[in-house]
Amino acid sequence: MRLTAYADKWTVQQGETLSFHVNCDGPAEYDAELVRLVHGDTNPLGPGVKEPRVKSPANGTYAGRQQVIHSGSYALVPDAGPLRVESMTLQCWIWPTMPTKADGYWKPGPQAIMAKWSNGRGYGLFLEEDGRVSLRINDHTIVSQFPVRDRAWHFIAATYDAVSGSATLYHEPQITYALDPVPAPVEQDLGGSIEHGDIPFVISGRIDRRDSGQGGVSHQPMGWIVGDHYNGKIDSPRLCNRALTRLEIEQMKLGGAAGMDEGRSLGPSGHLGAALVAAWDFSEEISGCRIVDRGPYRLDGQLVGLPARGMTGHNWSGRETDWRRAPGEYGAIHFHDDDVDDARWDVDFSLDVPADLPSAVYAMKLTAGDDDEYYVPFFVKPPLGQFKAKIAVIMSTTDYMAYANEHLGTNAGAAELLFYRTPIMQRPNLFLTEHREYGNSHYDVHGDLSGVHMSSRLRPVLNFQPKYDSWLTQAPWQFNADLHLIDWLVEMGYEFDVITDEDVSYDGLARIEGYNVLLTGSHPEHKDGYYLDAIHAYKERGGRFMYMGADGFYWRQTFHPSYPRGAVTEIRRCESGIRPWHADPGEYHHQSDGRLGGMWRFVGRQLHSVAGTGMAAQGFDISTYYKRTVESNDPRVSWAFEGVEYDERLGDFGLVGGGAAGAELDTVDTTLGSPPHTLLVATSAGLHTDAYLLVTELFGINAAGLNGTQHPRVRADMAYHETPNGGAVFAFSSIAYCGALSHNGYENNISRITSNVLNRFMQDGPLRPPEDTAVARGRLESDPELNYQGTVGD
Amino acid sequence: MYKIPQDNAVQEEMLETVRSSVEMLRGVAGFSVVDTERPGSAIEPHGGIQDDMQLDKVLIRMRASSLDAYGGKLIIVCTKPDEEWRIARLTSVRGVAPTFVDERVFSDEQDAQAEVFRMRLEEFPSEDGMPEHFHQGYKRPGADNWGPV
Numbered sequence: 029m030r031l032t033a034y035a036d037k038w039t040v041q042q043g044e045t046l047s048f049h050v051n052c053d054g055p056a057e058y059d060a061e062l063v064r065l066v067h068g069d070t071n072p073l074g075p076g077v078k079e080p081r082v083k084s085p086a087n088g089t090y091a092g093r094q095q096v097i098h099s100g101s102y103a104l105v106p107d108a109g110p111l112r113v114e115s116m117t118l119q120c121w122i123w124p125t126m127p128t129k130a131d132g133y134w135k136p137g138p139q140a141i142m143a144k145w146s147n148g149r150g151y152g153l154f155l156e157e158d159g160r161v162s163l164r165i166n167d168h169t170i171v172s173q174f175p176v177r178d179r180a181w182h183f184i185a186a187t188y189d190a191v192s193g194s195a196t197l198y199h200e201p202q203i204t205y206a207l208d209p210v211p212a213p214v215e216q217d218l219g220g221s222i223e224h225g226d227i228p229f230v231i232s233g234r235i236d237r238r239d240s241g242q243g244g245v246s247h248q249p250m251g252w253i254v255g256d257h258y259n260g261k262i263d264s265p266r267l268c269n270r271a272l273t274r275l276e277i278e279q280m281k282l283g284g285a286a287g288m289d290e291g292r293s294l295g296p297s298g299h300l301g302a303a304l305v306a307a308w309d310f311s312e313e314i315s316g317c318r319i320v321d322r323g324p325y326r327l328d329g330q331l332v333g334l335p336a337r338g339m340t341g342h343n344w345s346g347r348e349t350d351w352r353r354a355p356g357e358y359g360a361i362h363f364h365d366d367d368v369d370d371a372r373w374d375v376d377f378s379l380d381v382p383a384d385l386p387s388a389v390y391a392m393k394l395t396a397g398d399d400d401e402y403y404v405p406f407f408v409k410p411p412l413g414q415f416k417a418k419i420a421v422i423m424s425t426t427d428y429m430a431y432a433n434e435h436l437g438t439n440a441g442a443a444e445l446l447f448y449r450t451p452i453m454q455r456p457n458l459f460l461t462e463h464r465e466y467g468n469s470h471y472d473v474h475g476d477l478s479g480v481h482m483s484s485r486l487r488p489v490l491n492f493q494p495k496y497d498s499w500l501t502q503a504p505w506q507f508n509a510d511l512h513l514i515d516w517l518v519e520m521g522y523e524f525d526v527i528t529d530e531d532v533s534y535d536g537l538a539r540i541e542g543y544n545v546l547l548t549g550s551h552p553e554h555k556d557g558y559y560l561d562a563i564h565a566y567k568e569r570g571g572r573f574m575y576m577g578a579d580g581f582y583w584r585q586t587f588h589p590s591y592p593r594g595a596v597t598e599i600r601r602c603e604s605g606i607r608p609w610h611a612d613p614g615e616y617h618h619q620s621d622g623r624l625g626g627m628w629r630f631v632g633r634q635l636h637s638v639a640g641t642g643m644a645a646q647g648f649d650i651s652t653y654y655k656r657t658v659e660s661n662d663p664r665v666s667w668a669f670e671g672v673e674y675d676e677r678l679g680d681f682g683l684v685g686g687g688a689a690g691a692e693l694d695t696v697d698t699t700l701g702s703p704p705h706t707l708l709v710a711t712s713a714g715l716h717t718d719a720y721l722l723v724t725e726l727f728g729i730n731a732a733g734l735n736g737t738q739h740p741r742v743r744a745d746m747a748y749h750e751t752p753n754g755g756a757v758f759a760f761s762s763i764a765y766c767g768a769l770s771h772n773g774y775e776n777n778i779s780r781i782t783s784n785v786l787n788r789f790m791q792d793g794p795l796r797p798p799e800d801t802a803v804a805r806g807r808l809e810s811d812p813e814l815n816y817q818g819t820v821g822d
Numbered sequence: 823m824y825k826i827p828q829d830n831a832v833q834e835e836m837l838e839t840v841r842s843s844v845e846m847l848r849g850v851a852g853f854s855v856v857d858t859e860r861p862g863s864a865i866e867p868h869g870g871i872q873d874d875m876q877l878d879k880v881l882i883r884m885r886a887s888s889l890d891a892y893g894g895k896l897i898i899v900c901t902k903p904d905e906e907w908r909i910a911r912l913t914s915v916r917g918v919a920p921t922f923v924d925e926r927v928f929s930d931e932q933d934a935q936a937e938v939f940r941m942r943l944e945e946f947p948s949e950d951g952m953p954e955h956f957h958q959g960y961k962r963p964g965a966d967n968w969g970p971v
Binding site: 070071072073130131132133134135437438439441442444445448449450451452453454455458461462464475495497501502503648649650651652653677680682683684685686687690717718719737767 | 847849850851852853854855856858863864865867871872878881882885886887888889891895896897898899900903904907910912913914915916917918919920931934935938939
């Protein structure tokens with residue numbers, strides 16, 4: 029893929045400007061054309077790709093140029109006089125996660141723990157390629173006796189005395205096992221003066237070069253390109269301006285306590301305080317992008333790449349698991365060589381979005397010759413407070429970010445067990461296996477196998493494009509799957525606005541209160557609390573909500589406060605839910621806001637309470653259909669089935685798995701938040717294959733019988749319930765659902781039911797339920813024969 | 823772990839079941855080793871993994887293998903959307919791209935599914951995962967990233 033690109037925003041208001049950042053690696057030029065995205069599924073059995081062209085001054089031919097991503101996180105402290113030490117002591121704790129690298133690993137070489145060193149000049153602490161700690165003074169290297177152990181705390185320190193020329197390196201594991209060799213300090217006479225340049229002091233890397241070429245300054249802060257990225261945690265780094273004794277080094281672990289004149293000295297003692305250059309405290313400003321120096325020179329640094337913070341330190345006791353309650357035990361930052369917060373590419377061209385450009389899904393389509401093509405999608409919305417239709421579709425931007433550039437199909441070999449067939453990879457999947465610098469998704473683990481907490485949209489996202497089939501479904505997924513819904517709305521002649529998760533999260537009720545009905549996408553799984561608050565308020569005030577998919581409202585997401593609106597999201601995968609990785613103990617709280625992460629269910633917001641149904645099972649081989657239940661005949665909801673016979677198979681067709689009920693499935697459960705008056709109107713119970721399995725959070729004891737042909741909760745339930753003040757919610761409860769809408773030229777029972785619901789929900793004024801339907805309902809009353817029989821085993 | 827039958831007749835029978843699924847599911851955006859109510863439909867799955875315990879267990883053992891098992895886990899690569907597919911092998915090293923196993927080009931994505939199964943029957947030993955197969959990986963299952971890495 030020689031063309032890749034991104035826009036500075038995914039959602040833009042009419043009248044605003046959007047900038048495009050393009051990498052064109054090879055062709056001398058490329059063409060850009062604005063298109064409206066209607067349908068992106070290339071399946072020849074479906075309607076095919078629909079992308080009407082839109083006239084725009086931005087359309088045209090642009091000069092191509094290569095732009096690259098410098099991934100890897102680090103802290104950068106600008107050059108300063110005190111950092112140009114003659115003699116020195118460096119010390120910190122490390123918890124390395126990749127002391128050695130596999131042959132062929134994409135970022136080979138040593139790892140710099142902290143260094144003001146480049147091209148044989150300067151000083152720094154490193155991990156050499158064999159996993160041993162080293163001190164580098166100019167072109168001299170002293171190496172520890174033994175390599176470090178991965179995922180274990182080690183205290184390391186190094187001194188250099190410029191007068192005597194003597195250097196000493198300490199490597200002291202915090203835990204030793206019975207048969208571990210006993211490490212001893214390594215001493216060596218080096219002689220000479222430390223040579224200094226104007227390079228910054230770097231933590232978790234070292235300066236490779238200064239990029240003075242085109243775009244160098246924008247590529248990295250201050251134009252510095254950092255190399256030799258480190259993988260792992262660093263805690264309590266210190267720099268002193270003389271060679272400390274081992275006892276003084278021990279004392280210096282106390283760091284740079286603020287001086288109080290007559291109260292106490294700066295640093296561990298007056299004597300030692302006088303030697304202190306910098307003592308960085310990573311427990312400060314955990315939600316920010318700075319590292320704070322508690323030393324006398326205020327040598328604060330800038331964090332680049334957004335590493336993981338709120339990480340347990342070498343002294344974590346486990347007595348507190350929230351970094352806000354014990355910050356002193358959270359003095360570690362976990363750096364990764366594949367962290368990406370912002371590609372920082374230069375702008376290639378801009379688009380002034382006309383005030384009269386209809387709200388819709390758009391993309392800037394980039395092409396170079398016949399072989400190179402890349403789409404940069406974005407969503408155009410009305411100005412805040414203006415509602416240009418009765419219907420709005422909420423595009424799941426938080427979810428597109430969660431899945432951004434995922435590598436599961438190629439990283440996690442046994443992901444094949446999920447979908448019961450051999451995965452079919454697309455060109456973007458292969459590109460990402462080589463181009464690791466494009467970063468990860470919330471479904472990936474970093475190269476060091478730690479979970480990916482952060483995801484940025486300020487980079488090309490290769491699976492956020494039309495025409496993309498996911499290996500997971502062998503069909504569109506997330507963004508491209510949501511175009512199934514957009515296409516149906518267009519073809520059925522509905523007028524609608526397009527808004528996004530980001531808009532609902534940041535603008536709250538003001539973004540949605542004027543619409544009669546809101547539709548979600550096929551898979552609204554990842555949401556922040558502001559989004560849920562806004563939807564809740566909307567429903568309570570008479571709004572209507574159509575939940576067009578499944579696995580909704582599952583994970584707690586936050587937007588990082590130190591980046592532009594909606595640019596970076598965070599997740600922590602804690603003790604429950606379907607998790608491709610687990611957060612480590614003590615690291616369940618988001619660095620973005622300090623609050624507990626994980627499933628919304630386990631912080632008190634039941635999934636089922638948002639739209640009436642909640643995630644119950646998943647499987648990705650093939651899909652099936654629904655059948656109506658007797659509750660579909662209830663006058664409260666029977667209007668939804670007008671024109672549909674009771675015995676019809678609902679959705680025994682579709683572009684996702686060949687049926688409307690598939691991929692991920694939600695059920696009604698009044699004990700898990702489904703309102704007690706929910707009507708379960710259709711279900712796929714008993715119709716799935718054994719590739720479908722119950723989700724982990726629905727059972728406490730692993731036992732046989734969790735699969736599609738055996739477990740009664742492996743099913744999708746269509747459901748309806750009323751909300752106060754004339755509102756209502758309809759849940760379709762399957763990710764595959766929208767893929768069935770276009771079948772038979774849009775004339776099918778799924779299309780019919782959906783339009784019956786939408787036509788009713790888009791009406792002005794409150795919806796009135798039939799009379800005499802207001803009765804007291806308990807949560808278990810719906811099936812007393814089942815629920816009051818007693819416990820299992822009676 | 824479950825043994826993969828080495829008997830030619832048994833293997834051929836399993837392969838025939840997979841090939842039959844390929845025929846049934848041609849045109850379906852998805853795949854499973856099952857029969858359905860008619861060709862081109864995913865509806866009313868039966869047979870295959872739903873009924874054949876031996877085949878299901880063999881398939882699960884193959885699917886659960888690690889990325890670098892037997893020269894690299896086999897995948898299918900779409901080389902021309904909706905028209906051409908090839909078979910490749912994953913590597914277990916980040917930054918090293920999958921490599922195509924040969925020059926064959928499939929004109930239907932489901933056909934490649936059957937061929938991958940045939941190749942795995944050839945490559946996988948009958949037995950694995952028993953005490954006599956111990957290696958250091960028994961101590962380090964790797965990341966919990968949906969299976970072995």
